Amino acid sequence: MGVPLVKSPVCLIMAGGSGTRFWPLSRKHYPKQFLKLVGNESLLRATYNRCLSLTTPERIAVCGLQAHRTLLAEELPEINHWVLEPQGRNTAACVLLSALTLKASGFAPETVMAVFPADHHVGTPDRWLELLRNAVHFASSEKALVTLGIAPTEPHTGYGYIEKGGMSAEGIFSVSRFVEKPDEARAKSFLASGNFLWNSGIFVWSLRTILSAFENWQPEMLHQLATAVANGTVDEVYSNVASLPIDKAIMEKADNVYVLPADIVWSDLGSWNAVYEQLASTDGENLNVSGEVLFRESQGCLVQVPSATKVAIIGMENVVVVEHEGRLLITRRDLDQRVKEAAEKFDT
Structure with a gap:
């Protein structure tokens, strides 16, 4: 049955991607997350529906581009918490701006945030939910930065990999290292070792823990955006914020990073x-x-x-x-x- 949640997390859907590998169907004015690539609903709507199994509608936030404001509102009219970026500055800025905005809107520092890309496909939603509930429970009881690592089924060269360390809790491991997309030979060795997982880009942490991580590892970015959120000047300063993936900015640097192996049917639908x-x-x-x-x-x-x-x-x-x-x-x-x-x- 999984671990019962003390309180539902906040789910953040990152919906600012451009989806250039799906040209010509995906374009700047109508990118990948709005497309119905598998099934009868858009990838964004499918992600929102999965989040509804984990939390309540009023605890779902979406970070996307101001240029897609109308598309986003039409696709998800239920959303109350919008974080609109003046331009894309990669996932670290998206996560930080969203965490600061949610905190400023009244969410407590101990609130757990589960972060999802808008464009994934999950074929085993019940198992996905069970794993996410476990991750939320762990993140709420530990000062942990948790990521889901997908159990690999082939030597895929299009994904980054995560090497497991020692087991820290039931089913949750410390992270030894993150590895960039490998060539075929390295991918085969990773698969054979049984100690590597695909990097899913799904994260779980409390607002306090992720903001503390930015304070430790990206203090300039934190100062820039915390000041901008407080002063209402995000549009003016956002182009000066470093454009970094959250893996590079935080996850590869911090020492409180954990991975939960996920035996689910999953694809990031990257091509x-x-x-x-x-x-x-x-x-x-x-x-x-x-x-x-x-x-x-x-x-x-x-x-x-x-x-x-x-x-x-x-x-x-x-x-x-x-x-x-x-x-x-x-x-x-x-x-x-x-x-x-x-x-x-x-x-x-």
Whole structure:
């Protein structure tokens, strides 16, 4: 049944990403988190619905860009706690600005904050909830920075990894180190060792603990944003705040970092190939997401084009074809990490 919560956490959904690897469907004015890539709801809405199983609607906050204010409000009209950034400054600034804003709005320092990217897919929500409840309980009783580490199922080179240290509580380990995205050989060695987890980008901590970590490891950033929140000058100073991922800014430096191994069906949906892997029922299946498509002597292909568009895929293997608003992507699935180059070329 999991660990009962003394008090529901605050859930922070980070919704400021650009999703350039999903060009041309994801664009600056309508990025990835608003797309319905798997299922009938947007990734943002799916994340919000998962949070509802962990906490109450009035304890869910969303951090996104001011430029997406209307999109955010239309997608999640239930939200009362908005943290709107004048520009994206990576996840450390997002987390810090959100923590300071929530504290200023009346949340107590001991309030536990669970932080989620807006664009993940979770195929085992009941197990996800059980694990998050355990993480919240641990973070509320210890001065701990907790992250979820996904039990790896393959030597994936698109994820960062976390090496487990010693067990500190039932199912929770200290962190020995964070590792950047490895090459295939290192990824295979990580998988074989059984001691590495995928870095999920999901975090749990109290407001007091994360603000203390910023005081220790990023004092200038804390001073900048604490002063700006107090004075109402966030828009004026935000461009001067360091653009750092929370891993680099805090998690790799602090000594009170813990990881909870998560045996869940999970994907960060970071590319078209990740979408293919979620939607395909068998390896090599051709997927017609939308459009009128003829497949001949082809396998492992994904096609998403306007409904009136007719496409013939003949003699092709493992390619992605996506057309949207006058932009066309054709790529091998194993090269889909380079799709952001097209976004940079055509949508800057």
